[in-house]
């Protein structure tokens with residue numbers, strides 16, 4: 001990647017290169033007052049991802065998942081996290097990847113997703129951004145049980161939660177995942193203020 005005029009990379013050192021790549025960068029950064037300052041930062045690269053909130057207008061429910069997340073357990077919180085379905089892009093087109101991920105994780109095959117925005121989830125240390133999608137599902141869109149890829153260790157519970165209950169679960173702390181909170185609040189806002197065509 002070409003360096004912008006305010007940045008000079010002096011050295012890079014790969015600290016770990018397994019599932020993702022953790023690299024230490026030493027660089028010179030030109031401050032707003034024009035002076036240059038040397039800094040060291042570590043960046044973890046595990047690619048980019050996509051996430052999606054599906055809403056069922058017949059039942060007023062949203063489709064969520066619950067699965068064990070080791071890093072959440074390490075932080076001392078309840079590790080069975082309630083989340084919107086999400087997956088790594090692995091080089092695929094975000095919408096195609098998201099639709100495939102929805103089938104794998106929830107068993108629902110939906111035809112069209114709306115791309116909302118891309119969000120950096122942890123910009124101080126992780127390169128990843130997530131492509132956010134919204135869509136509609138109906139109970140007859142179900143094509144399989146979902147649950148994720150057992151051979152990859154996934155054991156995903158599928159939840160149909162009334163939207164009002166899901167919003168309340170943000171307040172109670174039962175839903176405490178950033179992408180899930182963003183998408184639930186976005187849906188609530190869009191229902192409150194429908195987009196003008």
Ligand SMILES: Nc1nc2c(ncn2[C@@H]2O[C@H](COP(=O)(O)OP(=O)(O)O[C@H]3O[C@H](CO)[C@@H](O)[C@H](O)[C@@H]3O)[C@@H](O)[C@H]2O)c(=O)[nH]1
Nearest residue numbers: 019020048049050051086087088128130149152153154179
């Ligand atoms: N061997 C190995 N496998 C891993 C590791 N981390 C994840 N995996 C496997 O890689 C697959 C990742 O599953 P996805 O559904 O593609 O991703 P995700 O874990 O749900 O992550 C999604 O949500 C995250 C949290 O919001 C996002 O950070 C991520 O970008 C993605 O959207 C799973 O089968 C998981 O077991 C690891 O460190 N080592």
Ligand SMILES: [Mg+2]
Nearest residue numbers: 085086087105
């Ligand atoms: Mg996933």
